[in-house]
Amino acid sequence: MPIVLARIDQRLVHGVTVNQWNAELNPKRYMIVDNLISQDETIKASMRMSKPSGTGMSIIDEQKAITNFNNGNYDHQVVFLLVKEPKILLNLIAGGVKIPSVNVGVIFKEDGRTPITERVALNDEELADLKALQAEGIPVHFQYTPGEPAVSLNDAIKGKM
Numbered sequence: 766m767p768i769v770l771a772r773i774d775q776r777l778v779h780g781v782t783v784n785q786w787n788a789e790l791n792p793k794r795y796m797i798v799d800n801l802i803s804q805d806e807t808i809k810a811s812m813r814m815s816k817p818s819g820t821g822m823s824i825i826d827e828q829k830a831i832t833n834f835n836n837g838n839y840d841h842q843v844v845f846l847l848v849k850e851p852k853i854l855l856n857l858i859a860g861g862v863k864i865p866s867v868n869v870g871v872i873f874k875e876d877g878r879t880p881i882t883e884r885v886a887l888n889d890e891e892l893a894d895l896k897a898l899q900a901e902g903i904p905v906h907f908q909y910t911p912g913e914p915a916v917s918l919n920d921a922i923k924g925k926m
Contacts, residue, residue, distance in 0.1 A: 850872075907921045
């Protein structure tokens with residue numbers, strides 16, 4: 766299984782993901798799956814400049830990710846998958862992509878979202894999507910950095926939603 770971890774983080778590539786998570790996971794490829802960003806060459810170029818030395822970076826849309834994984838393009842790589850929202854992970858799974866676990870790092874408190882942790886707020890749809898991932902047998906946890914304790918979805922939402 767090439768994906769070592771799938772992370773939901775609205776900032777995608779930043780210091781925590783390229784330093785702390787890189788040291789923890791040792792990925793050979795950072796994969797950002799986002800339908801809009803994959804079409805913006807300026808944003809893609811700036812994101813690529815921030816990747817750790819010795820790693821690759823793919824910034825692709827959902828369909829291309831599904832096709833590439835199903836074709837075995839990443840079978841011999843260690844992939845750190847980054848997305849902005851849980852719905853993307855559900856779409857990838859529906860397309861046959863295997864995801865071993867989901868880390869929720871940052872979802873901003875905006876648009877009426879309910880705070881769950883210090884750095885994560887969810888709306889009803891996002892919560893339903895995370896529960897659907899968990900129902901697929903995929904562990905879902907909240908953890909900003911590898912040094913912090915991971916909090917399960919059920920523990921994180923207890924008494925909040």
